[in-house]
Amino acid sequence: MDIDTAADATTNGASHFTLDADTFRKIHPAEYNRRFISQGVRADGRPLQRFRKANVNVGSITTANGSSMVRLGNTTVICGIKAEVTEPTPEAPRAGFLVPNLDLPALCSPQFRPGPPGELAQTISEYINQICTSTNLLNLDDLCIASGQAVWVLHADILCLNYEGNALDAALAALIAALWNVRLPKSTYDELEGTVRAAATNTIPLVLNRLPLAATFGVFDAQHLIADPTDQEEPLLSSQLAIVVDQEDNLCGILKEGSAMDRERMVECIGLARNRAQALRRLIDEALAKADAS
């Protein structure tokens, strides 16, 4: 590394400079990671194509109709779903609404500033929304209370508590787990008052048509494929690829960005994504089972 001589004069012979690992990582992040990855491991010790340990639990937020907390390594998101009553549109008098939104608040990482959602949060929210609608995740007509009068709107708010990369995988998993955990009160529409009355205890679960889950990959230096990139790795990637798979191994979405990738590599990733999605699905199953038991 070049220490500028002209500048060095200003330190007028002050304590000499030692380049330890942390300093090196801070000054030359790309080079730092390159040295690991070229050895077939990552800065956090993972093999290139190993996903981080995931952890799911559901139902901890009692003010929400359904909730979940998902951890991918240290990336932590909470999803809370609140069901409220609203008017349907004239075009679709029986259809309810599912409104997923990811929030990456300033709380969860120094790279985010306070204020309205930035590009990353907006685009992930939008992509998750597209997955929900284009795969018809749930029949919106199931959310009908009284045709043309009242339907449920499910506000699914996904909040990131600690951001260490790969928000999409975590957010989608959290959404699916939370939706699965949702209980809607049995409700009746009162013609005269135009109000909806909900039962206090008698609740029904949602029917999910499929369980799409995402697996994100990155390519480092246009050659090394790594799975589940961290926030340290994300800015250094030459390209990114997210693959969404459901329980029957159907593909439910692919989002590829960055420098060119050939067909073989994409196919390779689809295989890896299937295994990841399966593993996540198992974790969600267990979490739901645990919740029902208690």
Place this chain on the structure above:
Amino acid sequence: MADRKRVVGPEKSVLPLVESGPQQPFNPDRRKDGRSGDRIRPLFLKTGIIKQADGSAYIETGRLKVACGVYGPRQSARNKLPTQGTLNCDFKFSAFSSAKRRAYAKDNHERECSLIVYQALAPAVRLDLIPKSTVDVYIQILESDGNAACLAAAITCAAMALADAGIEMTDAVAASSAGYIGGNVVLDPDGDEETLQNGSLMVSYMPSLNEVTHMMQIGEVTTNLTVKGMEACVDACSQIRTVMQQALAASLADGNS
């Protein structure tokens, strides 16, 4: 405008009317969770839950769940005081944290809470030691159960997070709340109890310096009762302080291992 930055749903939606079962009468000595009037809910505290932050803490008491992250000292914008650091507190309810869904935009209540947290903490934080820099305190309410209790928990949580961040403080501020229900002082009331109270009190306190940094009482209450309330809250703060100390010590312990 903010809507353009989110996936938009229907413009307005309401909660359904829920037929609730019969309310059992309130008993100050045996509350519905079995507490007596002078007891706070059991308290769970943990630091370092937000790895990205310089300091962080999580607090859970009853249904109440609060997370707080501290960033800083950061370089301030040029225009700030040169001799003193800046403390910036931001208090936000998660959309799903309350019975009625919360809006994304900060409402006045949240603004007020942000200010109160600042007022409660600022006296303890040694801003004179960090000139030209800012400490950002972000508080996220995950689940709320009782307004005063929620605010008190937020302050305690923020104090923990500041300590975890290694920001120098003259004392670790603890906060507690009480409600006045039919001539009784009821510590740490939850949401249901708040509906019964005719007044409430929230106290932020520096236990070892024995100084109150912030106090807010609402409602029509006799002076004697207020004094009783004060004493109860101050005691509660001291109890909370011991839990804080344990949690902070614990954070160092597993820091070693």
Place this chain on the structure above:
Amino acid sequence: MSPTAMQDDDHPQLVLPGDRILYDPSSQKIKIGPGLQQEDTLLIGTKLGVLHKAAGNRWWIDSNQRRYIPATNENILGIVTHRISEGYRVDIGAAQPATLDQFAFEGATKRNKPNLEVGTLVYAKVTVANKDMEPEIECLNQSTKKADGYGEIKGGHLFRVSLAMARSLLDPSSPLLKLLSQSFPFEIAVGMNGRIWINAAQTIQVITAANILQKADGKPVDKVEKLIRAELKQMKERMDVT
């Protein structure tokens, strides 16, 4: 796949970004200009345009770029936007404003230096052009230490054309300028940054000249000749009226 073509001299060649161009590496050292990059025995196009090869094995691509990228020793027309301690900030149509040092004028001294107000038009030469630095310009010819035409330009009219157009007008054998000068005398200053200044005896002449040059922009000369004659004719008529 982007085509790889041997460049043949009789046909001008269209180049798209990424196109590979073979050349004879055995021949003398190659000099590459705008729109080209070198990769061992290959030239790679980076811009859309026409491939040119000139004496001294100089290769470049003529694109119809409109944004000016400063290059040293190019003459440009700039507009003073700020007065700063060391001189002036000058807009030259590039990404960054240029600095014009207060002493970079003929015979400028601490006591006697020009006093330009904001909005002044200057004809200057680029002295520092580097992607890592803000450009710097001068209003004197370093070799002669004389103004040699550089400096403040008063009166007349300023207008903008494409960079290619500006370049073509700098060619002394420019047919466009010939055509114009046949019908009336005029002064012209051409900036490589696509800015042209013109002055003539009568306003209508300036207007006509400016409009002709702007209309001719991006068209082959033989195609615009009719247009030009029409414009000039119209001008004559209107001059007779007044």
Place this chain on the structure above:
Amino acid sequence: MVRETEPIANNERAFVKNVILEGLRVDNRSAHDVRTVKINFGSQWGHSEVQLGKTRVAATVSCEMVRPSPAQPTEGIIQFSTEFSPMASPSIESGRLSEEEVLISRLLEKALKRSRAIDTEGLCIVAGEKVWAVRVDIRVLDHNGNVLDCACIAAVAALQHFRRPDVTVVGEEVTIHSLDERSPIPLSIFHIPICVTFAFFSNGERQVVDPSLLEEQIQEGDMTFVINIHRELCTLSKAGGIPIEGSQILHCANIAAIKAAEITELIKAANMESQTRKEKKKESKRE
């Protein structure tokens, strides 16, 4: 965020002023020439793209079925939204409203909405239940002066070109017919308001119509007439600038009326032309 402003040299300012004083204009127009107007229609209904010299504006008309406002249960809704695309000029920031943007969209709203140019009752489907909401999106693509007049032409052209799908109502049930199913229905337009803008120079003694960007940047003041072929003045706006004598305003009004008539004809012609093209296309499809 890319944001630049091209400065104007003092030479330019001086020149423009002299030129106009001499009764000429920098772009070789005479004082009361409007720049060439080019009107193009998209292949879909209600898409127009208009050039006024080098200024370019696109307008798109769309509609959807909505609940009417309780105040006017039998009236459809018309919305105008004007946006300067960041491509229109280097000084525009995306997502942020410039003052000019606000002024222009307000004036267009006045010109087209307040003057009740479009019949809103005609947009009612089921009284109090369902009406058409027509939305006009106006996007400024290339800002070379007098955006307002250009935007106005684009908007009215698109509105004339627009067709909404036909509907059949049986009680509460409404069925919307696709465009191939049943031939769609044009909006009923009462009259066509046209904007004509003047810029004032040399202490307001000289005025030019349809100012170019350079003229706008140097003008002492401006005034916009919104007027239709029946010589009905819908809106007159003189936002600040140099004071003008009443007589001069009348003089301008007369010029405006003539210009408005000319422009209206252009729009009509363009519309005709595109209809016939559409017909031809239909036939070719049938074969």
Place this chain on the structure above:
Amino acid sequence: MRPDKRNTNDIRVTHTALGQLHRADGSGRYQFGDSSVLCGIYGPAAIGLRDEKLDRAVIEVSFSAAHGKSTTRERLHERLLRSTFETAILSALHPRTGIRITCQTLCDDGAVLATSINATMLALMDAGIPLRSVITAVSCMVDKEGEVFLDPTALELKEAQSTHTFAFDNVSGGVVSCESTGVFTEEEYESCYDICKQGSDAIERFLRHALQKKLEKQSGLDFGKS
């Protein structure tokens, strides 16, 4: 047989135009049938100190739909456009500057993302922004029967089980950007990949031809056969 008499692997009639905007440093228009997008470029231009990157030009994209308020859908389009052209633009040649790309949908009849990518490619070439390669994009859809249709119209998309947009780079031949939504099998995806690859190659040839015509007209030169 498709409503407009095309074969499943035909793209619609395409139109291109360059340099129609006078203020912008470069502009391009691209049309797939009735879908039409106009793109304008400014730069390399001055940029706010906060945004500048010391080693490269910052690329800003703003995309706007044919009608309606801007939503998160446009943001996702912007992100994809930006990442697509961040790989194509040699941004290291213009550090601490900004390149602003603005796409305006003029008419939406499906495949708007692909149309925008092609329009942007044209605009960047018109602006003389230095580029690594030519990137061309095209969309396709798979219907309920699993049949693949190249470059679908809005009408056809109503029947789509899944839709895919691919952008390929003509130097490496690989896929730069891909957005797939809906439910589809791996086999379907691979056939989409292949049909779109062919489509985008065809578009690249078409662009080359169109640009040659334009430059010949402009310069009065004759390039012979390309």
Place this chain on the structure above:
Amino acid sequence: MASLIVTPGERIAHAADYEASSGTYERDEYVYASVVGEKRELPPPAGGMRPLIQVHRKKETSAIPEIHSIVTGKVVRVKPREATVSILVVGNVPVRESFQGIIRLQDVRATERDKVQMYKSFRPGDIVRLASFAEMEIEGTWG
């Protein structure tokens, strides 16, 4: 060990017996802890009477550049009269979030200051080491 762990506000000694050092503060004849950490006693400083008492932070906190500290950073912008540096490391400790600093022409070299040319000394992307000066402090910049 745990007994030695103290938290902010804890009274750790009499001011009469100890001199308050880092991580502590003195307040009416007592010394209190102002951070979480381990209580430590140190021998009196040269010329000092009382031994020092400090609270040693165990958790690594993000470094802050102070006057006279040696910092390492990346040059982000070079102007004729100054260069802007983004400070990444203070001493040998990386900062969590970088701080902006300014090198002014006259501070580049100790000698022949008038001969210095900014462009010749710095290029964007250079890694430089600097000592932060008081006068820069006044400029309201770090590093």
